[in-house]
Amino acid sequence: MARTPRHRRLVLPLLCLLFQGATALLFAVFVRYNHETDAALWHWGNHSTVDNEFYFRYPSFQDVHAMVFVGFGFLMVFLQRYGFSSVGFTFLVATFTLQWATLVQGFLHSFHGGHIHVGLERWAAVRDAGGSMTIHTFGAYFGLFLSRVLYRSQLEKSRQRQSSVYHSDLFAMIGTIFLWIFWPSFNSAPTALGDGQHRTALNTYYSLTASTLSTFALSALVSGDGRLDMVHIQNAALAGGVVVGTSSEMMLTPFGAVAAGFLAGTVSTLGYKFFTPVLESRFKVQDTCGVHNLHGMPGVLGALLGVVVAWLATHEVYGDGLQSVFPLIAQGQRSATSQAVYQLFGMFVTLALASVGGSLGGLLLKLPFLDSPPDSQCFEDQIYWEVPGEQEAEAQRPLRAEEQDTEA
Amino acid sequence: MARTPRHRRLVLPLLCLLFQGATALLFAVFVRYNHETDAALWHWGNHSTVDNEFYFRYPSFQDVHAMVFVGFGFLMVFLQRYGFSSVGFTFLVATFTLQWATLVQGFLHSFHGGHIHVGLERWAAVRDAGGSMTIHTFGAYFGLFLSRVLYRSQLEKSRQRQSSVYHSDLFAMIGTIFLWIFWPSFNSAPTALGDGQHRTALNTYYSLTASTLSTFALSALVSGDGRLDMVHIQNAALAGGVVVGTSSEMMLTPFGAVAAGFLAGTVSTLGYKFFTPVLESRFKVQDTCGVHNLHGMPGVLGALLGVVVAWLATHEVYGDGLQSVFPLIAQGQRSATSQAVYQLFGMFVTLALASVGGSLGGLLLKLPFLDSPPDSQCFEDQIYWEVPGEQEAEAQRPLRAEEQDTEA
Amino acid sequence: MARTPRHRRLVLPLLCLLFQGATALLFAVFVRYNHETDAALWHWGNHSTVDNEFYFRYPSFQDVHAMVFVGFGFLMVFLQRYGFSSVGFTFLVATFTLQWATLVQGFLHSFHGGHIHVGLERWAAVRDAGGSMTIHTFGAYFGLFLSRVLYRSQLEKSRQRQSSVYHSDLFAMIGTIFLWIFWPSFNSAPTALGDGQHRTALNTYYSLTASTLSTFALSALVSGDGRLDMVHIQNAALAGGVVVGTSSEMMLTPFGAVAAGFLAGTVSTLGYKFFTPVLESRFKVQDTCGVHNLHGMPGVLGALLGVVVAWLATHEVYGDGLQSVFPLIAQGQRSATSQAVYQLFGMFVTLALASVGGSLGGLLLKLPFLDSPPDSQCFEDQIYWEVPGEQEAEAQRPLRAEEQDTEA
Numbered sequence A, B, C: 001m002a003r004t005p006r007h008r009r010l011v012l013p014l015l016c017l018l019f020q021g022a023t024a025l026l027f028a029v030f031v032r033y034n035h036e037t038d039a040a041l042w043h044w045g046n047h048s049t050v051d052n053e054f055y056f057r058y059p060s061f062q063d064v065h066a067m068v069f070v071g072f073g074f075l076m077v078f079l080q081r082y083g084f085s086s087v088g089f090t091f092l093v094a095t096f097t098l099q100w101a102t103l104v105q106g107f108l109h110s111f112h113g114g115h116i117h118v119g120l121e122r123w124a125a126v127r128d129a130g131g132s133m134t135i136h137t138f139g140a141y142f143g144l145f146l147s148r149v150l151y152r153s154q155l156e157k158s159r160q161r162q163s164s165v166y167h168s169d170l171f172a173m174i175g176t177i178f179l180w181i182f183w184p185s186f187n188s189a190p191t192a193l194g195d196g197q198h199r200t201a202l203n204t205y206y207s208l209t210a211s212t213l214s215t216f217a218l219s220a221l222v223s224g225d226g227r228l229d230m231v232h233i234q235n236a237a238l239a240g241g242v243v244v245g246t247s248s249e250m251m252l253t254p255f256g257a258v259a260a261g262f263l264a265g266t267v268s269t270l271g272y273k274f275f276t277p278v279l280e281s282r283f284k285v286q287d288t289c290g291v292h293n294l295h296g297m298p299g300v301l302g303a304l305l306g307v308v309v310a311w312l313a314t315h316e317v318y319g320d321g322l323q324s325v326f327p328l329i330a331q332g333q334r335s336a337t338s339q340a341v342y343q344l345f346g347m348f349v350t351l352a353l354a355s356v357g358g359s360l361g362g363l364l365l366k367l368p369f370l371d372s373p374p375d376s377q378c379f380e381d382q383i384y385w386e387v388p389g390e391q392e393a394e395a396q397r398p399l400r401a402e403e404q405d406t407e408a
Helices: A008-030 A054-078 A083-109 A132-149 A155-161 A166-188 A195-222 A230-243 A254-281 A291-311 A315-325 A336-365 A389-407 B008-030 B054-078 B083-109 B132-149 B155-161 B166-188 B195-222 B230-243 B254-281 B291-311 B315-325 B336-365 B389-407 C008-030 C054-078 C083-109 C132-149 C155-161 C166-188 C195-222 C230-243 C254-281 C291-311 C315-325 C336-365 C389-407
Strands: A031-033 A115-118 B031-033 B115-118 C031-033 C115-118
Touching: A008 A031, A008 A083, A008 C195, A008 C254, A031 A083, A031 C254, A054 A083, A054 A166, A054 A230, A054 B054, A054 C054, A054 C166, A054 C195, A083 A115, A083 C166, A083 C195, A083 C230, A132 A230, A132 A291, A132 A336, A166 A195, A166 A230, A166 B054, A166 B083, A166 B166, A166 C166, A195 A230, A195 A254, A195 A315, A195 B008, A195 B054, A195 B083, A230 A254, A230 A291, A230 B083, A254 A291, A254 B008, A254 B031, A291 A336, B008 B031, B008 B083, B031 B083, B054 B083, B054 B166, B054 B230, B054 C054, B083 B115, B132 B230, B132 B291, B132 B336, B166 B195, B166 B230, B166 C054, B166 C083, B166 C166, B195 B230, B195 B254, B195 B315, B195 C008, B195 C054, B195 C083, B230 B254, B230 B291, B230 C083, B254 B291, B254 C008, B254 C031, B291 B336, C008 C031, C008 C083, C031 C083, C054 C083, C054 C166, C054 C230, C083 C115, C132 C230, C132 C291, C132 C336, C166 C195, C166 C230, C195 C230, C195 C254, C195 C315, C230 C254, C230 C291, C254 C291, C291 C336
Parallel strands: A031 A115, B031 B115, C031 C115
Antiparallel strands: none
């Protein structure tokens, strides 16, 4: 097994410790409880408990955690020897994000009197949710450009580890189902309370059901012998959640949600079958998990759908709700058409930032002191984790022995 | 391996596409947002957010999803080579149901002005929940009669796949625990807000604790050497949720809930041990998952329990709550006794419909063009799924190799 | 395999049946619905639904279930041949607890008019939550003293079963993530509604993020080659939830929460690496799951942190909230200093009770008729469960065969 060089041993610890030291310092100086969290500023008896936004935000907030930690963590466990890294590093990155979110969002939204005032409703994890553009499109193309820079022509050497085993696929299905169940909360978490949240959840459900149906249909259709492919079910079935990320808050209509979801599931499944191979052979982009199929294409489609639905916004259709969905239109500062143009512009800015950022990220990861695993050791937990490989062998052997006893 | 005939390849895709096309069309013509979901008709600021039933229904609604998708999906993963089908097809059928529910329930309950007006509180997944009769009894006997028609005398040939492996049993326990945790939400979801939902959840908890205890007790008692049987724990422990499906909304009393749950767990465990074999040998019904023990018998017991508790309903005991539990009694249109008779009648109607429906379903599935797997290939994912069988073997081999390195 | 003696077969069933009989009797005599659960005493229409505490308590209550059943149940599945026992016995003990909680808490808190009046807000599972002392410190040292009494000098004989296998570690990560996600609910469940619950959840999140980061850092730092250890990630990452169990309700400040969590994760990881071996060699305590590292040390640290934060409590800082966090201080019956002394005293009482109780428990388990497994059969499900060992072997063999077909 590839031995980790001595200095490598210090990279992760130093990264964590420096980060935590810095954030802790910033917390000490800037972060305070907001009026709904501070014992002195809010207390039941002085207020109706329901005024405390906590009771409307906390459930969504938990759902988003369940979705990210369990959902994304286990979705990538489908790789037979990369489960520890998939669950472990998702876990690590998510906690990083939670602390940063407090600071970044805090300085943007709740910085006054020299302090950030924190309560659940300020969290980025909740605040930026739902964005087909800002999350899915950005994340996907950032990663794809990064992967382009890090292209490995000899990755074939790790081929045998690039597929799943029976139980790793079942673990991945736990991830898929958690993502499916909590996607409506993810999209609706940052929307306005009331009809906004209600409508967003409903549209997301309709879109997910349609993408699931089209994924099953297409997966059987494109396969040689009509058998379903777990990779499609685990991923493409969720494309409906991505494609309505921008528009589910708007008056998309139930039919619009179903149509969008159906299209997304179809495009995503076809992407896995026909485009992913081309992406590697032609464009030298190795997209192991198919993020281009689940986040890239559905994300762009979702951004464009947002353009169209925004363009159709009228005072008649939205009534008082217009204020919470399109405040600038409601205040007459912007027409529906210009709103649509802004949406379209936002998508191109996102793609530009993602491509530049991803490319730079790739170059950064190529820095000599950040040595990466050899081509023959990719998708292998043993590089980063102590893996109970040998016990596994033993686990089989005594088992055989015990069977005899059981038989006896 | 049994190759899937060419035409077979089209059955699932056509089914999905036709269904989705039809529902999408119906959605376009009939489905609109209801007053709490439409931006123009409901907006925070004009109302107290709490008026929006979404905040009371959405959590139950999610719980029911988690219960069905994860719970039932993984409960059946106990079969060693049927995990993909169990999780995958539960996933597919559940999404089918969600779309149908909107239309069926919509036309029944929220069709006015030529449109269905949808919001979460109208959903069947929530609306029909809790029914010992309509869900468990019906489902169980429908399936058992269907299985009777499809009886395979040579199923022995698949015997080795009809049991579990160590990790498949652990996956199944994820299903069991999700079902246990969310059953109180499942039973209470469609009940009246307030004391109705509170009481239903509480009764369901008490009943589940008792069925769990009696299942552990009986499982050890009936086994040869006092060892517990995973099949009992995975299933019979949940019988307490089924048996109070009808009556948990009523004034069952905590003691009544405990007694009912204890009885259900006992009957269910004994069913697995002694009745399931007879069901196959005598009645030619192959009940692989023991639905008769978890849903059939406890469902009938639950229906009868509902008869008794309804019969005991009085204005004194229910007070104002009578209106929400037994509206017809509250309005004096029906006596408690006649309510009980109606309940009993309902059970027999359910059994009649289930037996006829299940038998017809069985005959339908025998149609020549719907060819089924050979007796030697039952409970085998490879018929419907591309299974990573070969990689599994490879996954073991390099492992052995790597161990050497780890040792080194 | 060690055969279970005939009489052994009756211990568990008798225990369950006697317990259930006794509680059922007590339920019949004493337990009634409380005013929010009884149809006659509370009904929507007469009240605002929101008055019904059910809607604020039920979600936390479910979260605590998910945390205990899934979280603790699967956390211990890391052992390669003890998964059934881990999940199964957690399941059994949790249901026992739920019934006892109703009675014990009922007699303590809601016994009037000769009856216990039950609704969700009375439950111990919710009422005693968060306690670094009463739950974690007590539980940990109770278990450690018990383990001391049951010390096995020949446990080496079961060494090969005392470690994990690849997939058992992934199951354990499901437990870890559930514990992480629901810990904020667990700590905040019994606190005052409003800012109390809001602040507790927020502090717990900050503490968990910090303990996760320090665990990753320390795990890589203390290992020989910079590779992470799953045991640390699965356990020490959660120490942040334990350490703020007492103080998260107080005005700990976000920085205080981060600092506490970071310390807890560090101490816990170092404990696994350096202290657990000493605990066995020097103190003859076999701590297989490292409860001393996750619950013991962080629990004591949490109790001491509670002493300090209570000591700093002032009317200025807490305002009206003081009444709900420190009622005796608010009512002027106690100074912050004496409150701190009481907290410290409480910790020592907890340690004393745990050590005495654990030792007695150990002696109890040594009673001859409760025969325990031989040293060579520890951590082995087959003692208590029918294990599908032989099918597992078969499951492999046909697989190989099928591969040929797949290839063909």
